[in-house]
Amino acid sequence: xxxxxTFGAKLAAGFGLTLVLTLLMTATSxxxxxxxxxxxxxxxxxxxxxxxxxxxxxALMEQRIGDYRAFLLSGTAEWLxxxxxxxxxxxxxxxxxxxxLDDDTADKLLDTVSTAEAAHAAAIDEVVAKRQKIKSLVxxxxxxxxxxxxTRLAVQAAITNLLNRIKKIVNDIRKQSSDRATVAxxxxxxxxxxxxxxxxxxxxxxxxxxxxxxxxxxxxIQSSSSELEAAAAQQATGGRDQASAMNEITTTISELxxxxxxxxxxxxxxxKVAEDTAEAARTGDATIDQTRASINAIRAxxxxxxxxxxxxxxxxxxxxxxxxxxxxxAEQTNILAINATIEASGAGEWxxxxxxxxxxxxxxADRTAxxxxxxxxxIDDVRGAVNTTVMATEIGAKAVDAGSRQFDDATNSFRRIAxxxxxxxxxxxxxxxxxxxxxxxxxxxxxxxxxxxxxxRETEASAVQTKQTxxxxxxxSGDLLDLVGTGRH
Amino acid sequence: MTALVFRAGPLLCALRLDEVVETMRxxxxxxxxxxxxxxxxxxxxxxxxxxxxxxxxxxxxxxxEPERFVTVHTERGAVALATGELLGIxxxxxxxxxxxxxxxxxxxxxxxxxxxSVEDEPLLxxxxxxxxxxxxxxxxxxxxxx
Numbered sequence: 046x047x048x049x050x051t052f053g054a055k056l057a058a059g060f061g062l063t064l065v066l067t068l069l070m071t072a073t074s075x076x077x078x079x080x081x082x083x084x085x086x087x088x089x090x091x092x093x094x095x096x097x098x099x100x101x102x103x104a105l106m107e108q109r110i111g112d113y114r115a116f117l118l119s120g121t122a123e124w125l126x127x128x129x130x131x132x133x134x135x136x137x138x139x140x141x142x143x144x145x146l147d148d149d150t151a152d153k154l155l156d157t158v159s160t161a162e163a164a165h166a167a168a169i170d171e172v173v174a175k176r177q178k179i180k181s182l183v184x185x186x187x188x189x190x191x192x193x194x195x196t197r198l199a200v201q202a203a204i205t206n207l208l209n210r211i212k213k214i215v216n217d218i219r220k221q222s223s224d225r226a227t228v229a230x231x232x233x234x235x236x237x238x239x240x241x242x243x244x245x246x247x248x249x250x251x252x253x254x255x256x257x258x259x260x261x262x263x264x265x266i267q268s269s270s271s272e273l274e275a276a277a278a279q280q281a282t283g284g285r286d287q288a289s290a291m292n293e294i295t296t297t298i299s300e301l302x303x304x305x306x307x308x309x310x311x312x313x314x315x316x317k318v319a320e321d322t323a324e325a326a327r328t329g330d331a332t333i334d335q336t337r338a339s340i341n342a343i344r345a346x347x348x349x350x351x352x353x354x355x356x357x358x359x360x361x362x363x364x365x366x367x368x369x370x371x372x373x374x375a376e377q378t379n380i381l382a383i384n385a386t387i388e389a390s391g392a393g394e395w396x397x398x399x400x401x402x403x404x405x406x407x408x409x410a411d412r413t414a415x416x417x418x419x420x421x422x423x424i425d426d427v428r429g430a431v432n433t434t435v436m437a438t439e440i441g442a443k444a445v446d447a448g449s450r451q452f453d454d455a456t457n458s459f460r461r462i463a464x465x466x467x468x469x470x471x472x473x474x475x476x477x478x479x480x481x482x483x484x485x486x487x488x489x490x491x492x493x494x495x496x497x498x499x500x501x502r503e504t505e506a507s508a509v510q511t512k513q514t515x516x517x518x519x520x521x522s523g524d525l526l527d528l529v530g531t532g533r534h
Numbered sequence: 535m536t537a538l539v540f541r542a543g544p545l546l547c548a549l550r551l552d553e554v555v556e557t558m559r560x561x562x563x564x565x566x567x568x569x570x571x572x573x574x575x576x577x578x579x580x581x582x583x584x585x586x587x588x589x590x591x592x593x594x595x596x597x598x599e600p601e602r603f604v605t606v607h608t609e610r611g612a613v614a615l616a617t618g619e620l621l622g623i624x625x626x627x628x629x630x631x632x633x634x635x636x637x638x639x640x641x642x643x644x645x646x647x648x649x650x651s652v653e654d655e656p657l658l659x660x661x662x663x664x665x666x667x668x669x670x671x672x673x674x675x676x677x678x679x680x
Contacts, residue, residue, distance in 0.1 A: 376559075379620070380602075383538070383557050386623050390536060390551045400623075407622060 052258050059247035066240045073236055077229030084222030092215045095145040099211050102142060102158065103204050105135045110197065113169055117176055117188060125173065132166060142207075151210045158203040165196035252530075259529050267522035270515045277512035284505030291498035298491045305484040312477040319470035326463035333456050340449050347442045351435060358431040365424045372417035375410045382407030537626040537659060539652060541618030543590030543598035546652060548626050548659045555605040555612055557620060574616055579605060586614045593645065593658065608663040626650050628659045 050058070109131035116124035139162075143155055172190045179187055385403035389396035537548035538557075558579070563586050565575040572592040576583050584605065590598040600616035628648030648659040 380557050380559065383620060383623065387538070387551055387554050387556060390623075404623065411622075 059251050063244045070236050081226040088218045095211045098142045154207040161199040161203045165200045168192035168196045263525045270519035274515035277508045281508035288501035295494045302487045309480040316473040322466045351438045354435045361428045368420045375413035378410035539621040543595035545595045546657050553606045560600045584614045588616045606663050
């Protein structure tokens with residue numbers, strides 16, 4: 046029924062059951078005491094009221110007899126009144142006694158008392174009347190009456206019987222009360238035994254459960270403490286390793302910080318260089334324009350050189366034509382001179398002289414032809430040189446064109462370089478800014494790493510503390526196992 | 535003796551001045567079938583068809599481009615000699631076909647009248663075309679035939 050409940054619930058249930066039984070026993074004891082007390086009250090009431098009131102009857106009877114006897118001696122009306130008052134008091138007392146009685150036998154005995162008293166009163170009245178007639182009492186014998194004594198004894202006997210009956214009733218009630226108290230005591234003792242047995246059972250059950258469950262739990266706690274101790278040791282080792290690793294990380298981050306600052310400085314320098322480069326590029330723009338003008342001037346000069354060279358070639362060709370004509374004429378002259386010499390050789394002396402002239406003419410023609418040939422050679426050289434120059438100039442013009450195009454390309458490249466330099470300058474400034482932010486971030490990381498290293502050391506210290514606590518807990522678990530009676534595992 | 539000195543291919547030749555009619559530039563020459571190799575063909579000079587002989591080929595100097603035509607007298611009319619450059623009219627001193635005629639060969643010895651020198655270069659004085667017999671021409675034609 047209690048399976049599956051917690052030990053606390055079981056403990057509460059056990060204590061609850063014990064408490065309920067205790068309350069029940071308390072209530073039962075109270076009821077029993079109340080019952081016994083009621084009975085005893087009844088005994089006391091009966092003893093204190095009925096018995097006393099009845100004994101008062103006896104006293105009142107004795108008082109009346111005394112007052113009556115005083116009247117008889119004195120004969121005064123005072124004592125007679127007192128005697129009469131005594132009788133009324135006696136009758137009133139009879140009524141009070143009757144109110145206290147609840148026993149039929151006692152009531153009958155009281156009736157007997159009343160009857161006897163009435164007889165006694167009648168006897169007394171006779172004596173009283175006799176005394177009132179006597180003025181001077183000489184002897185008591187004058188008042189003799191033989192009824193008075195028997196009635197008086199009868200009254201006293203009746204009162205004695207009543208008293209005995211009431212005493213018997215008190216004794217009966219007392220005995221009955223004692224019996225009930227005994228029963229109540231037995232009941233309470235039995236109930237107490239039941240309660241003790243129940244408490245013992247609960248204690249045994251709780252002790253068993255305590256040994257079983259708490260022992261098992263403490264055993265688990267002990268093993269868990271051992272595991273916790275091992276884990277704490279491992280954590281301490283890990284914390285130590287982590288602390289050393291964090292120290293290394295901190296060192297590395299410090300180096301990284303230095304590097305970041307160096308990068309920031311380098312980026313700043315690069316930014317300065319980029320700005321200088323951009324300024325140089327702006328200066329270079331003007332230089333480029335000047336160079337472009339110079340290239341265009343060179344191109345015009347080259348064109349003029351080509352034109353002049355072509356004109357020179359044309360003139361050379363014209364000179365060549367003239368020289369060709371001169372050469373032709375010299376050749377013709379040579380042939381004519383030879384033929385004239387041949388003709389003159391057969392004409393005697395005059396012919397010989399003419400032949401001399403013709404020979405001189407031929408020699409002049411030869412020289413002319415030679416000179417024309419040399420001129421021709423020179424002109425050919427000049428034309429070749431002109432052609433070479435023209436070709437070279439054209440090549441130069443083409444080179445200038447190519448150079449101009451390449452210069453355009455170079456200019457475009459230069460301007461693109463200038464743009465790129467500007468972009469680079471912006472990027473460098475961004476890099477500088479980013480690097481500064483990075484430096485700040487690295488400083489924060491460094492701080493965080495230092496905090497983490499400190500936390501690692503604290504973790505290590507905590508792990509050592511945890512290990513000691515776990516060891517202490519393990520020892521406490523063993524002590525607790527001893528306490529619950531399971532014993533050390 | 536004065537002679538007209540000219541080049542014929544690699545050779546330096548001379549003709550007696552009285553053999554020469556005139557000199558002129560080369561004219562258009564028509565080749566003739568069935569003629570010897572040294573005959574370049576026929577050309578019209580001064581209105582007369584004239585055979586043209588390549589002197590260089592005739593003297594075994596191989597073919598050469600003519601620079602001048604030199605017309606000479608023969609018994610059958612004028613003959614044009616295709617020559618190289620004319621060096622002018624010089625006084626030539628040669629052995630009259632003496633010296634070592636055997637070295638000048640058989641038939642060709644009839645074409646060369648003598649051997650002299652001009653400025654350390656051998657000079658062949660040609661035989662007068664009028665005295666060259668027909669067999670010489672035939673022999674020359676046979677020797678020049680391929």
